[in-house]
Amino acid sequence: MRPIIDTDTAGDDCFSLLLALRDPAVKLEAITICNGNVQFEQQVENALYTVEVAGRGGTVPVHPGCPRPMLRKPLDAAYVFGRDGMSDANFHRAQQRPDDRHAIDAIVDRVMANPGEITILAQAPLTNIAAAYVKEPRIAENLRHLWIMGGTDNALGNVTSAAEFNFYVDPEAAKIVLNAGFRTSVVTWTATVRDAVLSPADLSEIEAMDTPLSRFFTQVNRASVEFSMKTGRLAGSVQPDSVTCACMLDESLVLESADCVIDVEVAGELTRGYSSVSHATLPDQAEADPELGQARGANARVVKRIDTAGYRAMLMKALAS
Amino acid sequence: MRPIIDTDTAGDDCFSLLLALRDPAVKLEAITICNGNVQFEQQVENALYTVEVAGRGGTVPVHPGCPRPMLRKPLDAAYVFGRDGMSDANFHRAQQRPDDRHAIDAIVDRVMANPGEITILAQAPLTNIAAAYVKEPRIAENLRHLWIMGGTDNALGNVTSAAEFNFYVDPEAAKIVLNAGFRTSVVTWTATVRDAVLSPADLSEIEAMDTPLSRFFTQVNRASVEFSMKTGRLAGSVQPDSVTCACMLDESLVLESADCVIDVEVAGELTRGYSSVSHATLPDQAEADPELGQARGANARVVKRIDTAGYRAMLMKALAS
Amino acid sequence: MRPIIDTDTAGDDCFSLLLALRDPAVKLEAITICNGNVQFEQQVENALYTVEVAGRGGTVPVHPGCPRPMLRKPLDAAYVFGRDGMSDANFHRAQQRPDDRHAIDAIVDRVMANPGEITILAQAPLTNIAAAYVKEPRIAENLRHLWIMGGTDNALGNVTSAAEFNFYVDPEAAKIVLNAGFRTSVVTWTATVRDAVLSPADLSEIEAMDTPLSRFFTQVNRASVEFSMKTGRLAGSVQPDSVTCACMLDESLVLESADCVIDVEVAGELTRGYSSVSHATLPDQAEADPELGQARGANARVVKRIDTAGYRAMLMKALAS
Amino acid sequence: MRPIIDTDTAGDDCFSLLLALRDPAVKLEAITICNGNVQFEQQVENALYTVEVAGRGGTVPVHPGCPRPMLRKPLDAAYVFGRDGMSDANFHRAQQRPDDRHAIDAIVDRVMANPGEITILAQAPLTNIAAAYVKEPRIAENLRHLWIMGGTDNALGNVTSAAEFNFYVDPEAAKIVLNAGFRTSVVTWTATVRDAVLSPADLSEIEAMDTPLSRFFTQVNRASVEFSMKTGRLAGSVQPDSVTCACMLDESLVLESADCVIDVEVAGELTRGYSSVSHATLPDQAEADPELGQARGANARVVKRIDTAGYRAMLMKALAS
Numbered sequence A, B, C, D: 001m002r003p004i005i006d007t008d009t010a011g012d013d014c015f016s017l018l019l020a021l022r023d024p025a026v027k028l029e030a031i032t033i034c035n036g037n038v039q040f041e042q043q044v045e046n047a048l049y050t051v052e053v054a055g056r057g058g059t060v061p062v063h064p065g066c067p068r069p070m071l072r073k074p075l076d077a078a079y080v081f082g083r084d085g086m087s088d089a090n091f092h093r094a095q096q097r098p099d100d101r102h103a104i105d106a107i108v109d110r111v112m113a114n115p116g117e118i119t120i121l122a123q124a125p126l127t128n129i130a131a132a133y134v135k136e137p138r139i140a141e142n143l144r145h146l147w148i149m150g151g152t153d154n155a156l157g158n159v160t161s162a163a164e165f166n167f168y169v170d171p172e173a174a175k176i177v178l179n180a181g182f183r184t185s186v187v188t189w190t191a192t193v194r195d196a197v198l199s200p201a202d203l204s205e206i207e208a209m210d211t212p213l214s215r216f217f218t219q220v221n222r223a224s225v226e227f228s229m230k231t232g233r234l235a236g237s238v239q240p241d242s243v244t245c246a247c248m249l250d251e252s253l254v255l256e257s258a259d260c261v262i263d264v265e266v267a268g269e270l271t272r273g274y275s276s277v278s279h280a281t282l283p284d285q286a287e288a289d290p291e292l293g294q295a296r297g298a299n300a301r302v303v304k305r306i307d308t309a310g311y312r313a314m315l316m317k318a319l320a321s
């Protein structure tokens, strides 16, 4: 497997990177950085530091990408992850420095040079992927597969009631990407908040490992756990990015999925970044409202259920090493 | 209790009427008819027939209201309820004829003449209620309470992924009503599809009663049960309108509710009629996106959990009589 | 001619009323008041006072209508017309009092009782007309003709760049009315700001008349003239409402018009209340953008050029009497 | 002057290129091709051929850019310019071949390497410029000046009533670019259709020159002249792109301009690509509608009046050579 991971490195973005970096079967082609969770340059540093912590310093290029969304004002989630995205750990600067090549070019060039070979895991707002497609639409047919962490599955969001962070921050990019014709799998916030939550006991177990990676995990994870508790969202730690990576690395973790029509709202007053996901129990679209016309064909596989235990085991193993 | 029921009489609209008509503690002030489920005049007849079946012919006026939504093209759900809204029962014409007074005036006049006394149960698209408010905004403060069956609770709709029928058909009306300042309780499609489903066993039990009202129920309910089965939505019969009436008649059936900010999308491309419902686990709105500003105060109580057994018992009792 | 004038009485709304009130060939059926220029009750008083000034006190009923727009927050133009809409004249209260019947009912009942006989001049936001149509859609076919002062003709607005006041204040109402199927003529802000401007010389001539009506005109007109000068809009006084009335009373004043598709934007971020008017020089719609489909048929006559001198003469004559 | 011209080469795009190519004071840095008027590869060929016809073959690189708009479906104007964009001239293939470097990179690299030196003339949909900005936002401050041919000045469009072609085809790109912070001048369709029309006499005069460039002009211009006549738009030939180039080359041709707030509608149902241009005669924004808040500062100079004779002379001189 030859993935590129596009990330707004903060919190569980790092553990997603770790899973890929520590898996010997994976040739991580590149890490590309997109605007999102925290200040852009900090995200670059977070990625470089994570590569170093994983013992892979200097082996995987880190390409800075688009520092802001396509059309909307920049927006971050420092309120979740701490100012540095690492629960204010103030890690030292990694030795590896960012690659000169822009994320867009890193993506376009690798995909076009290796038709059918490269997989992308997009775990950030989709600005980089959309901009790469706008530059070179043929990446859609030349990419092996696109894994997206983003959106909701007709359920509560995590920024507004209607929308999940990655789609909310750059809804135009999300809409571009989902309509571009990539072979796509989507892991929604809805699925992860149910199937990818580490319990307080899990977190204690990780802490008790006391390996370098478990210490890294515990440190980086602290702020988002506190945020979840403060908002009463859940007791424990939700891991959307790392679980998406886990599914990519081992598709058997996807216990249930459905081929769906998924699209993103860019015009609403209350629904910026809302993801509409088609559902089998809905009435025939053209019968329910003739103005909608016939439904179009599915454009993505939406992950409906994930093997929580299997994911947990994969993460534990990576942190224990 | 002095309710007005605003209804697009078809399927379980009828059983909602029955609950109110058969409850001796209720003085049903009026039935007002709104565009919605099936052809408008047919809905008027369905209401008149239901009053007759309940043994109340001539005692409750039926006022035809707005025959089409405010801004959008008319839309029905004959694909659910049969062409006549009664599973194509072709009932005879009731003796009672519709009242000359328009639903809007029936609502405005009664509410303004009885400040703080009248309750409205709105179990149809909200055209009539919105139009009454546009005509006389002071009904908002003079109505005792407004019960609305409509919308979703950040969950899958029943017309599109994003929207429930009543809000989808006339989203502008729904938005007007929810922002008008009524004391409001909302029973969403989300709550009813979970807590107000009659099982096949329930339906058999009703059929076995073999009373005039149980036979009426079984006949009228047939088409929507078949529709639910065909779409794989659920085995059994979902009863959004009658459960909302039940909650109004006996508030102890509301096991859980939350004061929320609820609003309706009228501008989206994919999200016509979507209802956004605020949620405690979301981040502070102004922190998550400064452009959204401070969240405004709650404008409705959203019913979160309903006493299914209690509802079922109330319905059974009414049909058995 | 049997017109109803729907008005947000302030500034030149009054002179429109005067033209109709003073024309012996006109049986002014009713005046209906809509939210708009200034505080609602004040507008009612302004209409009553204008009837009195015209020497018609007690002969034409004045019906208060909808005190706020359908969906949007109330908005006024006191910055143009003074707080009382009469350049802060503080006129005495007229003897005639408002009619008890709501404007919506006055419109619906008169139109339905006199099929093909009644004309409406709508010179305010279109809330009343839209609400009347929502209540009774058959007024569309039973009204003789609907004259609308509102919108722009693909040109600069007067509230925002995109929109004229009447359409901006209640865009949903404007959209409802224009798509309702009335026989409609539209006099746009664009036409009036070019063809219905009284020059400073005209204003001096009116002042010099020194009749009761000319004094009324000069007093009421003062604030809006000052506003036009302050904004550099034009030297003189633009008279959108009275020129629309003039065109209704004498259609020969319409020198040029075109049957157009006109519609109103309700979903834009910058274009609330924008009026799109079809134009002969545009490319075939389905060729320019296949997604737009075939253009639909014209729904209104848009007035393109007005006989300025003829209008001026009609106004002068009315004020001189 | 060191301009880059971004063009969807068809019709008068070519004459704009000619003006720059034939001006000895101009070092045309690059030509970049954007989706728009006709099939993308054809536009590349049209640019290469125009360079050759100008006697500059091999001296100016032509960089293909984004072959489709950011978010919307591709759309062309072959109905105006003929299938090949050259009035179906079927010119031979130029010797010069397109540059390998993508337009986005040609723009970003040149601008960043020459801070304050490069000017861009954007005479196509703004996909390339927007994508360059999304990739490297610092081009906004490092570009000397951006000239845009696009939008309307609160007036009739040329695709729909509301919108001009370049903004209509990629409204999101137009919105991104106008809000990016470039030093910007905009020449609207409104200004060009009034001030940049060549009369039939002008066209005859050009034809009578009988130089290679005048013959090229006459051939390429034929289809759009026929289109203008067919739609009754005007007798003659409107030259939006070449007049914008003329203004860039000789700013004294701009007789009147205004610093404005200009923005683009991306959310409307009728107003896709509409350009809102602020105007001095409008009321204070916060007074007219408090929800709009204070107006923001001007973001572009909008050209209001052009020296038609001066433009004509510049074009004639170039074609005569």
Ligand SMILES: [Ca+2]
Pocket (backbone or CB within 6 Å): A007, A008, A009, A010, A013, A036, A037, A123, A124, A241
């Ligand atoms: Ca992430």
Ligand SMILES: [Ca+2]
Pocket (backbone or CB within 6 Å): B007, B008, B009, B010, B013, B036, B037, B123, B124, B241
């Ligand atoms: Ca109903």
Ligand SMILES: [Ca+2]
Pocket (backbone or CB within 6 Å): C007, C008, C009, C010, C013, C037, C123, C124, C241
């Ligand atoms: Ca008015």
Ligand SMILES: [Ca+2]
Pocket (backbone or CB within 6 Å): D007, D008, D009, D010, D013, D037, D123, D124, D241
């Ligand atoms: Ca062009």
